[in-house]
Amino acid sequence: xxxxxxxxxxxxxxxxxxxxxxxxxxxxxxxxxxxxxxxxxxxxxxxxxxxxxxxxxxxxxxxxxxxxxxxxxxxxxxxxxxxxxxxxxxxxxxxxxxxxxxxxxxxxxxxxxxxxxxxxxxxxxxxxxxxxxxxxxxxxxxxxxxxxxxxxxxxxxxxxxxxxxxxxxxxxxxxxxxxxxxxxxxxxxxxxxxxxxxxxxxxxxxxxxxxxxxxxxxxxxxxxxxxxxxxxxxxxxxxxxxxxxxxxxxxxxxxxxxxxxxxxxxxxxxxxxxxx
Amino acid sequence: xxxxxxxxxxxxxxxxxxxxxxxxxxxxxxxxxxxxxxxxxxxxxxxxxxxxxxxxxxxxxxxxxxxxxxxxxxxxxxxxxxxxxxxxxxxxxxxxxxxxxxxxxxxxxxxxxxxxxxxxxxxxxxxxxxxxxxxxxxxxxxxxxxxxxxxxxxxxxxxxxxxxxxxxxxxxxxxxxxxxxxxxxxxxxxxxxxxxxxxxxxxxxxxxxxxxxxxxxxxxxxxxxxxxxxxxxxxxxxxxxxxxxxxxxxxxxxxxxxxxxxxxxxxxxxxxxxxxxxxxxxxxxxxxxxxxxxxxxxxxxxxxxxxxxxxxxxxxxxxxxxxxxxxxxxxxxxxxxxxxxxxxxxxxxxxxxxxxxxxxxxxxxxx
Numbered sequence: 001x002x003x004x005x006x007x008x009x010x011x012x013x014x015x016x017x018x019x020x021x022x023x024x025x026x027x028x029x030x031x032x033x034x035x036x037x038x039x040x041x042x043x044x045x046x047x048x049x050x051x052x053x054x055x056x057x058x059x060x061x062x063x064x065x066x067x068x069x070x071x072x073x074x075x076x077x078x079x080x081x082x083x084x085x086x087x088x089x090x091x092x093x094x095x096x097x098x099x100x101x102x103x104x105x106x107x108x109x110x111x112x113x114x115x116x117x118x119x120x121x122x123x124x125x126x127x128x129x130x131x132x133x134x135x136x137x138x139x140x141x142x143x144x145x146x147x148x149x150x151x152x153x154x155x156x157x158x159x160x161x162x163x164x165x166x167x168x169x170x171x172x173x174x175x176x177x178x179x180x181x182x183x184x185x186x187x188x189x190x191x192x193x194x195x196x197x198x199x200x201x202x203x204x205x206x207x208x209x210x211x212x213x214x215x216x217x218x219x220x221x222x223x224x225x226x227x228x229x230x231x232x233x234x235x236x237x238x239x240x241x242x243x244x245x246x247x248x249x250x251x252x253x254x255x256x257x258x259x260x261x262x263x264x265x266x267x268x269x270x271x272x273x274x275x276x
Numbered sequence: 277x278x279x280x281x282x283x284x285x286x287x288x289x290x291x292x293x294x295x296x297x298x299x300x301x302x303x304x305x306x307x308x309x310x311x312x313x314x315x316x317x318x319x320x321x322x323x324x325x326x327x328x329x330x331x332x333x334x335x336x337x338x339x340x341x342x343x344x345x346x347x348x349x350x351x352x353x354x355x356x357x358x359x360x361x362x363x364x365x366x367x368x369x370x371x372x373x374x375x376x377x378x379x380x381x382x383x384x385x386x387x388x389x390x391x392x393x394x395x396x397x398x399x400x401x402x403x404x405x406x407x408x409x410x411x412x413x414x415x416x417x418x419x420x421x422x423x424x425x426x427x428x429x430x431x432x433x434x435x436x437x438x439x440x441x442x443x444x445x446x447x448x449x450x451x452x453x454x455x456x457x458x459x460x461x462x463x464x465x466x467x468x469x470x471x472x473x474x475x476x477x478x479x480x481x482x483x484x485x486x487x488x489x490x491x492x493x494x495x496x497x498x499x500x501x502x503x504x505x506x507x508x509x510x511x512x513x514x515x516x517x518x519x520x521x522x523x524x525x526x527x528x529x530x531x532x533x534x535x536x537x538x539x540x541x542x543x544x545x546x547x548x549x550x551x552x553x554x555x556x557x558x559x560x561x562x563x564x565x566x567x568x569x570x571x572x573x574x575x576x577x578x579x580x581x582x583x584x585x586x587x588x589x590x591x592x593x594x595x596x597x598x599x600x601x602x603x604x605x606x607x608x609x610x611x612x613x614x615x616x617x618x619x620x621x622x623x624x625x626x627x628x629x630x631x632x633x634x635x636x637x638x639x640x641x642x643x
Binding site for chain 1: 331332333353354355358359360362363364366367368369370379380383384429430432433
């Protein structure tokens with residue numbers, strides 16, 4: 001295969017990019033729309049950004065969503081890492097297969113069912129043991145941790161499976177007790193998987209509408225819920241402004257991650273040739 | 277080898293079974309201080325399991341392991357005075373060469389100070405000629421360089437016993453023979469007792485002082501490389517180490533200075549040295565190494581220990597050629613001829629040749 005892309009290939013590539021990114025591009029353009037009507041261009045303006053900053057409800061929901069996503073992702077990484085170690089590193093135990101398939105079940109479970117079942121659980125718990133007292137941020141957080149843990153487990157356990165077990169054995173052989181082996185060798189090697197698992201969990205939590213709608217209570221409205229309800233009442237160009245900011249943040253995040261990865265790679269590219 | 281008569285490593289009737297399947301059966305070995313000892317065998321013979329029990333990654337189902345007189349069977353891996361060089365080298369990818377070598381030193385109870393550790397790391401890296409690579413990461417090194425770092429790392433804590441798991445397994449053939457000698461030089465200069473596991477007989481014979489041949493979890497034979505090669509005690513050992521011709525023969529005559537046997541494949545009787553521990557009529561195996569056989573085109577003068585056949589195949593290997601001679605019975609016999617003369621090419625395919633050997637060249641195999 002040559003390294004020049006044929007003109008047909010270029011056409012396909014362009015069409016692919018247009019298909020993927022044209023909607024987002026239009027959204028960004030319309031976030032600078034003067035007009036109150038979302039679909040009619042009325043000249044350039046940044047007024048919707050200003051209005052967004054004054055919308056207490058929207059900002060509050062955004063803050064709530066970020067808090068939940070941050071906590072849910074952090075807890076899910078810890079639980080997911082522990083589950084992965086149990087699945088990959090411990091020997092055979094009774095119910096191992098059941099554990100492995102059940103921990104990843106939320107991946108394939110329809111969100112409506114997850115949300116409904118959690119709602120029923122929380123109601124029953126509140127009635128019997130009085131905790132959690134009402135539905136709010138805590139219940140959303142618990143719900144998000146349950147499905148985020150499943151995703152983190154998949155990412156981390158595949159990395160752990162790839163990792164050469166003799167690295168851990170070498171550390172033990174050199175005198176490190178098991179807990180030190182974990183912190184000095186296992187953890188640094190699976191760190192990239194933990195980071196990507198965290199990012200994945202954060203995004204999923206930030207994005208979730210269905211499960212949050214089931215288990216939220218008054219005063220705990222997340223951003224997707226606010227956006228969804230305001231869209232039903234009539235689209236406001238404010239949403240475009242909000243979406244543009246989110247796209248900008250996401251792009252910055254992805255570019256930073258890519259830049260970091262490339263820097264690590266280019267460091268290791270300077271390898272010597274042959275044996276000295 | 278040493279003044280003290282206590283072995284550095286003693287394995288006493290160690291067995292290991294995995295869920296009813298026994299991988300190691302009643303193995304007993306005694307290894308002296310400063311010895312390089314090889315566990316040699318095909319895959320699944322239990323050699324790796326035995327090595328892992330020495331390292332502490334597996335625990336014996338039965339028996340005990342003593343290092344320097346101390347029973348370490350129940351000591352966890354991180355507290356044993358044993359270090360291992362792994363087949364994959366297992367260098368920590370997130371640490372530099374120097375950090376890898378320092379890892380073991382940093383785990384010690386009475387930890388050395390930072391400058392002391394740095395000094396020791398430099399000494400070790402100088403020993404393996406890697407001092408210029410201290411700041412490199414493992415993935416910036418070639419295979420041979422990685423092996424040297426792995427060796428330095430496993431020597432850092434001055435283990436009483438050094439374990440090598442298939443030490444040359446990850447290297448290409450040319451680098452292998454060079455590194456075999458280099459690794460032995462380093463191990464001998466340090467004077468550490470060493471147990472290595474390999475499936476490569478050439479590697480075991482090049483590197484080890486003594487070899488133990490393992491088969492199906494049991495030790496078949498223990499001895500120096502030449503003992504094992506020249507005096508194999510079983511068909512398995514004879515066939516596993518080098519090439520060999522084995523004739524099935526029956527004892528026909530027991531004399532004071534020789535024993536005579538008959539073999540259905542041969543036209544002449546076989547004569548071996550006296551001291552065969554078998555009665556008349558017993559069936560034995562007679563092993564003759566191909567390089568001990570002389571090939572002629574004239575009938576030899578001796579009455580015993582010769583055979584006649586047609587050259588079926590010739591493998592020209594440069595320094596020598598291997599001739600495959602087919603007997604009337606259909607049995608194939610291997611003989612090696614040295615190519616001393618460049619123009620000499622006397623024997624060729626389908627030639628009738630006579631092979632003969634001396635009475636001292638053959639080995640009697642009872643099992």
